[in-house]
Amino acid sequence: MAEKAFNLTREMLDHSFAETVAPDREKLLTCIQCGTCTASCPTAYAMDYTPRQLWRLIQVGLREEVLKSNTYWLCTNCYSCTIRCPRGISLTETMAALKRLAIAQGLEKPSTIQGRVARFYRSFMDSVRRHGRLHESEFLITYFAHTNPLGLAGQGRLGFNLCRKGKISLAPSEVKKRGDIAAIFRKAQELEAGGAP
């Protein structure tokens, strides 16, 4: 990933951006650009900005540049960067906050990698919300129906074979206390609405 130069103008900078997305802005500002996070990241190779570069953009306040990148969408929440960062910065949480902000602002377009990742999360969580655990068939159908309807037809044979071998089921397997799961979702929504990091 090549370094990119910017002709910075006052209008491009949002100095409150770090505070918006980082659980601890002061800590994020202590990043020494050592690159340990990037070296630890399993998906950095596919990101348009590496994690190290992304923190720098956030520090500077290049909000639009950060939000239009694919970097945070490709974060798998593995926590390798957070565990290894010598400054103890909450990097994984910052990636998650960026995803939430982009979704809240409707930035993910269905045809883009951002849109597909956002839909993946939505389909997954909707299925867990409904049944208390993932119903794989429903998840795959809703995901492909939204991101690649033509591809859904192509997945039919694969789905049939998986069902035949008992790997997935057409009927959902539901947990006994679905009310408890619904309560967890409600609480998460309350926390997000209240601006929890």
Ligand code: SF4
């Ligand atoms: S590991 Fe921590 S200090 Fe090093 S570049 Fe990444 S965020 Fe900055």
Ligand code: SF4
């Ligand atoms: S938590 Fe995300 S950014 Fe950090 S190493 Fe894992 S995939 Fe990369």
